[in-house]
Amino acid sequence: MVVSAAALQTGLVRSRPFPGGTVVAVVAGAVLLVIVALAIAPGLFVQVDPLAADPTRTLQPPGDGHPLGTDQLGRDVWARVVHGAQASLLLGVGAVLVSLTGGIVIGVVAGLSRGAADRVLSRGLDILFAFPDLLIAIVLVALLGVSLPTLLIAIGIGAIPGYARILRSQVQLVRSAGYVEAARGIGVPGILVAVRHIVPNAIGPLLVLATIGVGTAIISASALSFVGLGAQPPTPEWGLMLSESRNYLGLAPWLGIWPGVFLAVTVIAINVVGRRLQRRFVSGAAR
Amino acid sequence: MTTHALPAAADLEVRRAPAARHRFVAVGRTLVRRLVDIAVVLFASATLVFVMLQLMPGEPEDVLLRGIFEITPAVRAEVIQDYGLDRPVLLQYGQYLLGILQGDLGASYQIRKPVTEIIAANIGNTAALAGAGLALAIAMATLIALVSAGRGALASLVTQAVELLAISVPSFWIGLLLLTAFSFAIPIFPSSGADGPLALVLPAVTLAIPLTGVLSQILRERMDEALDLPFVTTVRTRGAGEFRVRVRHVLRHAVLPALTFSGAVLGSLLIGTAVIETLFARPGLGRVLLNAVIAGDIPLIMGVIVFGAVLFVVINSLVDVLATAVDPRLRIEAGVS
Numbered sequence: 001m002v003v004s005a006a007a008l009q010t011g012l013v014r015s016r017p018f019p020g021g022t023v024v025a026v027v028a029g030a031v032l033l034v035i036v037a038l039a040i041a042p043g044l045f046v047q048v049d050p051l052a053a054d055p056t057r058t059l060q061p062p063g064d065g066h067p068l069g070t071d072q073l074g075r076d077v078w079a080r081v082v083h084g085a086q087a088s089l090l091l092g093v094g095a096v097l098v099s100l101t102g103g104i105v106i107g108v109v110a111g112l113s114r115g116a117a118d119r120v121l122s123r124g125l126d127i128l129f130a131f132p133d134l135l136i137a138i139v140l141v142a143l144l145g146v147s148l149p150t151l152l153i154a155i156g157i158g159a160i161p162g163y164a165r166i167l168r169s170q171v172q173l174v175r176s177a178g179y180v181e182a183a184r185g186i187g188v189p190g191i192l193v194a195v196r197h198i199v200p201n202a203i204g205p206l207l208v209l210a211t212i213g214v215g216t217a218i219i220s221a222s223a224l225s226f227v228g229l230g231a232q233p234p235t236p237e238w239g240l241m242l243s244e245s246r247n248y249l250g251l252a253p254w255l256g257i258w259p260g261v262f263l264a265v266t267v268i269a270i271n272v273v274g275r276r277l278q279r280r281f282v283s284g285a286a287r
Numbered sequence: 288m289t290t291h292a293l294p295a296a297a298d299l300e301v302r303r304a305p306a307a308r309h310r311f312v313a314v315g316r317t318l319v320r321r322l323v324d325i326a327v328v329l330f331a332s333a334t335l336v337f338v339m340l341q342l343m344p345g346e347p348e349d350v351l352l353r354g355i356f357e358i359t360p361a362v363r364a365e366v367i368q369d370y371g372l373d374r375p376v377l378l379q380y381g382q383y384l385l386g387i388l389q390g391d392l393g394a395s396y397q398i399r400k401p402v403t404e405i406i407a408a409n410i411g412n413t414a415a416l417a418g419a420g421l422a423l424a425i426a427m428a429t430l431i432a433l434v435s436a437g438r439g440a441l442a443s444l445v446t447q448a449v450e451l452l453a454i455s456v457p458s459f460w461i462g463l464l465l466l467t468a469f470s471f472a473i474p475i476f477p478s479s480g481a482d483g484p485l486a487l488v489l490p491a492v493t494l495a496i497p498l499t500g501v502l503s504q505i506l507r508e509r510m511d512e513a514l515d516l517p518f519v520t521t522v523r524t525r526g527a528g529e530f531r532v533r534v535r536h537v538l539r540h541a542v543l544p545a546l547t548f549s550g551a552v553l554g555s556l557l558i559g560t561a562v563i564e565t566l567f568a569r570p571g572l573g574r575v576l577l578n579a580v581i582a583g584d585i586p587l588i589m590g591v592i593v594f595g596a597v598l599f600v601v602i603n604s605l606v607d608v609l610a611t612a613v614d615p616r617l618r619i620e621a622g623v624s
Contacts, residue, residue: 114410126330135592138561140579142588143339219457226459227565227577242463245454246566249463249478250471268455275451 021276028272030046035266038085048079050236059252069254072244073234075262081237081258087237088266091152091230092218096210098156099217101205103163108194110164111171111202133158133222141229151230155220159213163206170202208281212274215267222263238263310620312385317611321604325597332596333387336589337380348372349583351396361571370396371403381591397582402590405575412481413571416560419487420494423555427546428498432506432541434464437514446507453500466496490567498552502545508542543614576603 038045054074062069068077110121128136133155140154174180175198183193222239224230231237233244238259245255351366352358367373371382386393390401435446453602466489470478477486513519515535522536561573579587 081303127324127331127600131596134561135595138576138580139336139339139588142583143342146581170290175410215455222457223459228581229577239457239459242460246466248462249467253467256460256463256467258465260457264456265461267457268351268451271451271455 003100005084018090021279024138025272025276027125028269028276031265031269032273033086035262036089038082039089040086042083046079046082050079050083051234058257059248061252062241062254065244068258069252071172071241071255072248073253075234077255080241081238081262082237084238084259084262085266087148087223087231087235088263091155091221092214092270094152095156095159095217095221096213097157097211098153098208099163100206102157102160103167104176104199106160106164106205107167107206108199108202109168110168112175112198121167122168125161125168129163129165131199133216137220137224138229139286141224146232147227148231148235151208151221154253155217159217163209163213163214166209167202167206171198172204174198174218184253204281208274208277211277212271215270215274218263218267218270229267279283292582292609314608317608318604321600321607325600325604325617328600329387329597330384333384333589333593336592337383341376361558365594377485387593393578393586395584395590397579397584397587402586405587406572406590406594409570409572409575412562412569413419413560413573414567415481416490416494416563416571417485417553419491420560421498421549423491423495423503424498425549427495428502428545429505429538431499431503432510434532434540434553435503436507436510436537446503449499450500450504453496456497458493458497459562459566461496462489462563465493466490466567481569481571486567490560490563493563493566501526502548503542505548506538506541509544510537513537513540543610546605553602 042050048062052075054070056074057066057070058072058074060066060070060074062077066076066078068081071077106121106125110118110125113121136158137154140157141150145176179242180197184190188196200244219245221230222237222242225237225239226243228243230242233240233262242256242261242263245252245259248255314548325420348363348366348370351370351476352363360564371379374382390403392406394401398405431446435442444556466478469475469489475485476489480486510533519532519537522532560571561577563569564571565577572595574593576588576595579591
């Protein structure tokens with residue numbers, strides 16, 4: 001579920017080049033653009049209100065004015081699926097911004113500290129990193145209450161240890177570089193050295209992983225919505241829609257298909273683009 | 288313990304090191320280090336969860352008073368007294384820690400039973416699901432890796448595509464599709480519950496698919512590397528067939544990272560199964576945790592999380608100790624070489 005980014009972060013999985021990779025990445029990028037367009041301006045693609053219920057037309061199969069059918073309340077599935085892109089993308093990108101912010105602060109501090117402080121910080125990060133992101137997110141949701149902003153923050157914080165660990169090791173590689181020593185030597189203050197010289201040179205791999213992190217965060221968000229800890233009815237959100245479809249699988253199997261297709265296509269597209277970026281900018285430098 | 292500036296991937300990387308003789312010393316050191324970890328995690332998780340849940344909005348007795356029609360101040364005071372919620376926070380914390388050491392995690396507000404009893408009643412179902420899912424994933428991943436490693440560009444491309452799908456597609460949706468197909472359209476498997484082995488099939492397959500994706504990637508990468516090493520040529524010149532080369536010699540190179548990953552996954556599965564348990568309406572620990580979170584049942588949330596955290600570290604430590612015992616190269620990390 002959330003294993004892909006974790007596996008990539010631990011270096012257990014290395015992506016390798018294959019013929020036609022660029023074409024695949026361009027296609028994935030185009031798909032992503034369409035999803036982003038759905039999220040920004042769903043009104044361009046569908047005029048029907050995703051919340052408009054019609055008790056006389058519940059669980060209608062696809063066709064006849066409803067290209068993907070209607071749900072248990074007679075709402076148009078196509079409209080709900082299109083509007084669902086917004087919640088997923090906002091949650092995915094927002095959560096990654098939270099993780100990046102936390103990861104950069106903690107990672108730089110851990111990377112620059114030495115001796116006992118470094119040992120405590122890195123061991124703590126190791127232990128926290130080992131815990132499943134989803135568990136940390138569930139605890140935070142328990143603490144902060146169930147809502148979409150909570151979910152965003154919870155998922156973002158859950159992933160911080162992973163980001164912080166990567167940046168820590170990058171900072172350790174960079175901090176003894178010649179230009180850093182030079183900056184120190186001519187008397188540039190420590191904070192300025194960190195912000196102007198160390199972070200920009202250490203952050204590359206983190207930004208690339210953040211791309212894949214968006215996909216992971218989208219899956220986490222939809223999974224938590226699926227179990228009732230995220231989006232609440234009647235929000236059009238893919239995970240919640242799949243959860244609601246659970247009770248009608250025998251009667252209306254189409255309800256369980258389309259939100260999943262959109263979810264899967266979005267995450268696949270993000271992963272393909274992310275891996276391409278990783279191959280381009282990270283592997284070459286690291287190996 | 289020494290500090291080293293190794294990259295993040297170092298933990299799981301294959302290292303070159305001189306052959307070590309003192310196997311027991313190395314295993315012992317790893318064991319001690321891990322026991323310290325377990326104690327730290329037990330204490331830290333208990334403390335962290337306690338502090339966080341103290342910060343939770345709302346009064347804890349509100350959950351206890353749910354379902355009571357007339358909440359008079361007298362009733363409220365009685366409940367507060369019964370559950371010791373009027374004691375100083377530090378005292379509550381001390382008693383909680385003391386309780387954990389004696390194997391007592393308190394009593395659930397909602398279900399009104401000892402937390403340990405609830406955990407004991409549910410752990411079996413979750414363990415069965417996690418065990419079956421992981422076993423299935425290991426079997427499928429080994430098979431895929433054995434067949435596809437070192438087979439040229441096309442095989443690599445196909446397996447990479449399948450693996451990408453397996454890790455990108457949310458597993459609960461795969462489960463939902465399986466449920467639609469094999470429980471509703473063609474009613475072979477039950478759509479809910481945990482009675483009998485049939486009820487285990489769909490949840491275990493659902494759990495295994497993303498794990499297979501990652502595991503087979505790990506195995507295949509290592510096997511690809513190992514197939515180019517000189518010892519493979521040596522084995523081949525001794526007349527070993529392709530099957531023997533792969534199963535007896537090359538696969539061994541890939542086992543260790545796969546073992547580490549499996550351990551990490553198994554530890555986290557006990558919580559990670561929550562989504563799948565919800566989907567298949569299957570009783571288990573994950574669902575207990577979710578319901579506790581939704582109901583605001585503080586002792587139960589704390590109990591399950593502390594239990595899960597400790598279990599997680601224990602399993603990972605076992606894997607770590609096992610790996611040190613199995614792989615001579617890891618002994619150098621334990622400080623014996």
